Amino acid sequence: MVPGISSFQQLALNLGGEGETPDVLNQQPTWVDLASLASRTGKPLGDALHSGEAFLFCDNRRLPFPDTSLDVIITNGVPIDVNTWLGPGVQSSEIRRVLRRGGEWHDNGTLVFTKP
Amino acid sequence: MSTFAELLVNSRGRMPGDVQAEAAREFCCRVRKSRLYLRRPDEPLASGTVVVLGVASYSPEELTLLDDIDARYDHRPPDITRVDVFNVLDCHSQQDFQKFLPGSQSDVHQTPVLGIWIDQQLQSIVTGLAAVRKTLASLGML
Numbered sequence: 001m002v003p004g005i006s007s008f009q010q011l012a013l014n015l016g017g018e019g020e021t022p023d024v025l026n027q028q029p030t031w032v033d034l035a036s037l038a039s040r041t042g043k044p045l046g047d048a049l050h051s052g053e054a055f056l057f058c059d060n061r062r063l064p065f066p067d068t069s070l071d072v073i074i075t076n077g078v079p080i081d082v083n084t085w086l087g088p089g090v091q092s093s094e095i096r097r098v099l100r101r102g103g104e105w106h107d108n109g110t111l112v113f114t115k116p
Numbered sequence: 117m118s119t120f121a122e123l124l125v126n127s128r129g130r131m132p133g134d135v136q137a138e139a140a141r142e143f144c145c146r147v148r149k150s151r152l153y154l155r156r157p158d159e160p161l162a163s164g165t166v167v168v169l170g171v172a173s174y175s176p177e178e179l180t181l182l183d184d185i186d187a188r189y190d191h192r193p194p195d196i197t198r199v200d201v202f203n204v205l206d207c208h209s210q211q212d213f214q215k216f217l218p219g220s221q222s223d224v225h226q227t228p229v230l231g232i233w234i235d236q237q238l239q240s241i242v243t244g245l246a247a248v249r250k251t252l253a254s255l256g257m258l
Contacts, residue, residue: 033225077175081133082140085207086225089174092133107132108124108176 010071013098015090016078019048027056027063031086033097048078048103060088068100068115120146120186126233134234138175143173143203151189152182155200158216164197166256168217169248170204170229177245178228181217184258193256217241 017026026048034046049055058064079089095105096115105113119217120124124134124138147154155168169185171178186198192199192215202216210223217231229246232255242251252258 012251031225054119075179076131077172079172079174079205080136082136082205083176085209085212094130097137107126112124112126112129 008068011069012074013056013063013065013070014074014076015095016075017055019043019053019058020043020076021053021074025054025071029087030057030083032057040101059107060090061094063094063098065098067097068103070098071100071101071103071107073103075105077108119224120150123173123179128189137139138195139179140173140203140205147201148188150182151172151199152186152201153198156218157206157212161200161218161233162198165193165195166198166200167196167252167255168200168202168231168233170202170207170213170216170224170227171249172227173203173205175227180247181245183186185252188257190254196255196257197220199257 010105012024013027014021014024017024019026028045032045034044034049039098043056056064060062075090075095081092082089095113099105099113099115101115103115104111123142124135126135144154146192161168169182171182173179182201189199203226204224207213207224208218212230213224214220217229217238218236220231220241222241224246226244228243228245228248230242230251232251240251242248251256
Protein backbone atom coordinates (compact mmCIF):
# COMPACT_ATOMS: atom_id res chain seq x y z
CA MET A 1 0.00 0.00 0.00
CA VAL A 2 1.43 3.36 -0.94
CA PRO A 3 1.28 5.84 1.97
CA GLY A 4 -1.33 8.51 1.37
CA ILE A 5 -3.17 6.52 -1.27
CA SER A 6 -6.66 5.43 -0.19
CA SER A 7 -7.49 2.86 -2.85
CA PHE A 8 -6.56 -0.66 -1.78
CA GLN A 9 -6.29 -2.40 -5.11
CA GLN A 10 -4.15 -0.24 -7.34
CA LEU A 11 -1.65 -0.66 -10.09
CA ALA A 12 1.38 1.16 -8.74
CA LEU A 13 4.77 1.47 -10.40
CA ASN A 14 7.91 2.79 -8.73
CA LEU A 15 10.19 4.15 -11.45
CA GLY A 16 13.75 3.52 -10.36
CA GLY A 17 12.34 1.49 -7.50
CA GLU A 18 14.74 -0.38 -5.25
CA GLY A 19 12.24 -2.38 -3.26
CA GLU A 20 11.89 0.35 -0.67
CA THR A 21 8.13 0.80 -1.18
CA PRO A 22 5.94 -2.18 -0.28
CA ASP A 23 3.40 -3.65 -2.69
CA VAL A 24 4.44 -1.86 -5.84
CA LEU A 25 6.17 -2.98 -9.00
CA ASN A 26 9.75 -1.68 -9.05
CA GLN A 27 11.05 -0.54 -12.41
CA GLN A 28 14.73 -0.26 -13.23
CA PRO A 29 16.23 1.00 -16.47
CA THR A 30 17.99 -1.45 -18.73
CA TRP A 31 21.46 -0.28 -17.71
CA VAL A 32 21.09 -1.48 -14.14
CA ASP A 33 23.93 -3.67 -12.92
CA LEU A 34 22.47 -6.16 -10.49
CA ALA A 35 25.89 -7.48 -9.60
CA SER A 36 27.01 -4.22 -8.08
CA LEU A 37 23.97 -2.07 -7.50
CA ALA A 38 22.72 -1.79 -3.94
CA SER A 39 19.65 0.09 -2.87
CA ARG A 40 19.80 3.23 -0.77
CA THR A 41 19.31 0.99 2.25
CA GLY A 42 22.37 -1.02 1.29
CA LYS A 43 20.43 -4.09 0.20
CA PRO A 44 21.73 -5.29 -3.17
CA LEU A 45 19.06 -5.25 -5.84
CA GLY A 46 19.93 -8.81 -6.71
CA ASP A 47 19.03 -9.81 -3.16
CA ALA A 48 15.75 -7.92 -3.39
CA LEU A 49 14.98 -9.68 -6.64
CA HIS A 50 15.75 -13.11 -5.25
CA SER A 51 13.72 -12.46 -2.12
CA GLY A 52 10.60 -11.99 -4.21
CA GLU A 53 10.43 -8.26 -4.86
CA ALA A 54 8.77 -7.60 -8.22
CA PHE A 55 11.02 -5.84 -10.71
CA LEU A 56 10.48 -4.67 -14.25
CA PHE A 57 13.50 -3.88 -16.41
CA CYS A 58 12.73 -1.58 -19.31
CA ASP A 59 13.79 1.51 -21.20
CA ASN A 60 12.66 4.72 -19.54
CA ARG A 61 11.62 6.06 -22.94
CA ARG A 62 8.92 3.43 -23.46
CA LEU A 63 7.20 1.91 -20.45
CA PRO A 64 5.59 -1.40 -21.49
CA PHE A 65 2.10 -0.43 -20.37
CA PRO A 66 -0.93 0.66 -22.39
CA ASP A 67 -2.16 4.23 -22.24
CA THR A 68 -4.20 5.12 -19.13
CA SER A 69 -3.50 1.83 -17.36
CA LEU A 70 -1.81 2.67 -14.04
CA ASP A 71 -3.19 4.20 -10.87
CA VAL A 72 -0.02 5.44 -9.23
CA ILE A 73 3.49 6.31 -10.34
CA ILE A 74 6.19 6.84 -7.74
CA THR A 75 9.55 8.50 -8.31
CA ASN A 76 12.14 8.92 -5.58
CA GLY A 77 15.45 10.61 -6.32
CA VAL A 78 15.61 9.59 -9.95
CA PRO A 79 16.58 11.81 -12.90
CA ILE A 80 13.52 13.11 -14.74
CA ASP A 81 13.48 14.46 -18.31
CA VAL A 82 17.26 14.51 -18.49
CA ASN A 83 19.90 12.33 -20.11
CA THR A 84 22.48 10.87 -17.77
CA TRP A 85 25.81 9.17 -18.46
CA LEU A 86 23.96 5.85 -18.29
CA GLY A 87 21.08 6.79 -20.55
CA PRO A 88 17.78 8.64 -20.57
CA GLY A 89 16.17 9.28 -17.23
CA VAL A 90 12.51 8.89 -16.35
CA GLN A 91 10.29 10.58 -18.91
CA SER A 92 7.39 12.65 -17.60
CA SER A 93 5.64 12.19 -20.96
CA GLU A 94 5.55 8.45 -20.32
CA ILE A 95 4.17 8.99 -16.83
CA ARG A 96 1.39 11.15 -18.25
CA ARG A 97 0.67 8.54 -20.91
CA VAL A 98 0.35 5.48 -18.69
CA LEU A 99 -1.59 7.08 -15.82
CA ARG A 100 -5.33 6.56 -15.93
CA ARG A 101 -7.67 9.51 -15.43
CA GLY A 102 -7.40 10.46 -11.78
CA GLY A 103 -4.12 8.59 -11.51
CA GLU A 104 -1.47 10.14 -9.33
CA TRP A 105 2.27 10.82 -9.63
CA HIS A 106 4.08 11.00 -6.31
CA ASP A 107 7.61 12.39 -6.39
CA ASN A 108 9.73 12.12 -3.26
CA GLY A 109 6.61 11.54 -1.19
CA THR A 110 4.65 14.49 -2.58
CA LEU A 111 1.68 14.33 -4.94
CA VAL A 112 2.87 16.36 -7.92
CA PHE A 113 0.38 15.47 -10.64
CA THR A 114 -3.13 14.09 -10.97
CA LYS A 115 -4.11 13.14 -14.48
CA PRO A 116 -7.22 15.07 -15.55
CA MET B 117 18.08 28.94 -0.06
CA SER B 118 20.15 27.94 2.94
CA THR B 119 20.77 24.22 2.42
CA PHE B 120 21.59 21.85 -0.42
CA ALA B 121 18.39 19.92 0.19
CA GLU B 122 16.35 23.06 -0.38
CA LEU B 123 17.48 23.01 -4.01
CA LEU B 124 14.80 20.39 -4.60
CA VAL B 125 12.01 21.89 -2.54
CA ASN B 126 9.01 22.23 -4.82
CA SER B 127 7.20 25.17 -3.31
CA ARG B 128 5.49 26.52 -6.42
CA GLY B 129 3.78 23.40 -7.70
CA ARG B 130 6.27 22.93 -10.51
CA MET B 131 6.79 19.62 -12.27
CA PRO B 132 9.64 17.51 -10.87
CA GLY B 133 11.71 17.73 -14.04
CA ASP B 134 11.63 21.52 -13.86
CA VAL B 135 12.61 21.48 -10.19
CA GLN B 136 15.51 19.15 -10.96
CA ALA B 137 16.69 21.28 -13.87
CA GLU B 138 16.80 24.37 -11.67
CA ALA B 139 18.59 22.43 -8.93
CA ALA B 140 21.25 21.40 -11.44
CA ARG B 141 21.69 25.01 -12.54
CA GLU B 142 21.94 26.27 -8.95
CA PHE B 143 24.20 23.49 -7.71
CA CYS B 144 27.50 25.28 -8.35
CA CYS B 145 26.31 28.46 -6.63
CA ARG B 146 25.21 26.49 -3.62
CA VAL B 147 28.58 24.74 -3.34
CA ARG B 148 30.36 28.09 -3.44
CA LYS B 149 28.24 29.23 -0.49
CA SER B 150 29.31 26.19 1.51
CA ARG B 151 32.64 25.14 2.95
CA LEU B 152 32.98 22.46 0.31
CA TYR B 153 35.07 22.91 -2.81
CA LEU B 154 33.54 22.78 -6.28
CA ARG B 155 35.66 20.37 -8.29
CA ARG B 156 36.32 21.11 -11.95
CA PRO B 157 37.12 18.41 -14.52
CA ASP B 158 40.82 17.66 -14.93
CA GLU B 159 41.70 19.90 -12.00
CA PRO B 160 44.78 18.70 -10.06
CA LEU B 161 44.12 17.28 -6.63
CA ALA B 162 45.35 19.11 -3.58
CA SER B 163 48.07 17.46 -1.51
CA GLY B 164 47.32 15.63 1.71
CA THR B 165 44.13 13.63 2.15
CA VAL B 166 41.46 14.74 -0.32
CA VAL B 167 37.91 13.48 -0.45
CA VAL B 168 36.02 13.87 -3.73
CA LEU B 169 32.28 13.31 -3.71
CA GLY B 170 30.08 13.18 -6.79
CA VAL B 171 26.39 13.56 -6.05
CA ALA B 172 23.22 13.56 -8.10
CA SER B 173 21.59 16.97 -7.85
CA TYR B 174 18.24 15.26 -8.47
CA SER B 175 18.49 13.18 -5.30
CA PRO B 176 17.19 14.73 -2.05
CA GLU B 177 19.10 12.16 -0.01
CA GLU B 178 22.40 13.00 -1.68
CA LEU B 179 21.88 16.73 -1.23
CA THR B 180 21.14 16.07 2.43
CA LEU B 181 24.42 14.21 2.59
CA LEU B 182 26.20 17.38 1.45
CA ASP B 183 24.39 19.35 4.15
CA ASP B 184 25.53 16.83 6.74
CA ILE B 185 29.16 17.03 5.59
CA ASP B 186 29.07 20.82 5.44
CA ALA B 187 27.60 21.04 8.94
CA ARG B 188 30.48 19.00 10.37
CA TYR B 189 33.18 20.42 8.12
CA ASP B 190 34.97 22.33 10.86
CA HIS B 191 35.12 19.13 12.91
CA ARG B 192 36.59 16.97 10.18
CA PRO B 193 39.81 15.10 10.95
CA PRO B 194 42.80 17.45 10.57
CA ASP B 195 44.46 15.26 7.94
CA ILE B 196 41.60 15.79 5.51
CA THR B 197 42.75 18.76 3.50
CA ARG B 198 39.67 19.39 1.44
CA VAL B 199 36.32 17.99 0.38
CA ASP B 200 35.76 18.39 -3.34
CA VAL B 201 32.27 17.90 -4.75
CA PHE B 202 30.76 17.74 -8.22
CA ASN B 203 27.41 17.04 -9.84
CA VAL B 204 27.33 13.70 -11.63
CA LEU B 205 25.08 15.27 -14.27
CA ASP B 206 28.24 17.02 -15.48
CA CYS B 207 29.42 13.58 -16.58
CA HIS B 208 28.00 12.53 -19.93
CA SER B 209 29.92 9.26 -20.22
CA GLN B 210 31.80 6.88 -17.95
CA GLN B 211 35.04 8.42 -19.20
CA ASP B 212 33.96 11.81 -17.91
CA PHE B 213 34.11 10.51 -14.34
CA GLN B 214 37.85 10.04 -14.72
CA LYS B 215 38.16 13.81 -15.13
CA PHE B 216 36.71 14.25 -11.66
CA LEU B 217 38.12 11.07 -10.11
CA PRO B 218 41.68 10.85 -11.44
CA GLY B 219 43.06 7.35 -11.57
CA SER B 220 39.68 5.67 -11.22
CA GLN B 221 39.15 2.83 -13.65
CA SER B 222 35.81 1.49 -12.48
CA ASP B 223 32.48 2.37 -14.06
CA VAL B 224 29.97 4.31 -11.99
CA HIS B 225 26.55 2.65 -11.89
CA GLN B 226 25.14 4.29 -8.81
CA THR B 227 25.51 7.47 -6.83
CA PRO B 228 26.87 9.09 -4.83
CA VAL B 229 30.45 8.23 -5.74
CA LEU B 230 33.26 8.86 -3.28
CA GLY B 231 36.99 8.85 -3.92
CA ILE B 232 39.79 9.23 -1.40
CA TRP B 233 43.33 10.30 -2.29
CA ILE B 234 46.43 10.75 -0.21
CA ASP B 235 49.04 12.95 -1.86
CA GLN B 236 47.39 12.43 -5.25
CA GLN B 237 47.39 8.63 -4.90
CA LEU B 238 43.97 7.04 -5.19
CA GLN B 239 43.13 4.99 -2.12
CA SER B 240 39.58 3.86 -2.77
CA ILE B 241 36.36 4.46 -4.68
CA VAL B 242 32.99 3.80 -3.05
CA THR B 243 29.52 4.12 -4.60
CA GLY B 244 25.96 4.07 -3.32
CA LEU B 245 24.45 6.09 -0.51
CA ALA B 246 24.68 3.48 2.22
CA ALA B 247 28.31 2.60 1.47
CA VAL B 248 29.36 6.24 1.08
CA ARG B 249 27.74 7.28 4.35
CA LYS B 250 29.41 4.37 6.10
CA THR B 251 32.81 5.30 4.68
CA LEU B 252 32.43 8.98 5.55
CA ALA B 253 31.41 8.05 9.07
CA SER B 254 34.48 5.85 9.41
CA LEU B 255 36.60 8.84 8.34
CA GLY B 256 35.00 10.94 11.07
CA MET B 257 33.20 13.22 8.65
CA LEU B 258 29.63 12.37 9.63
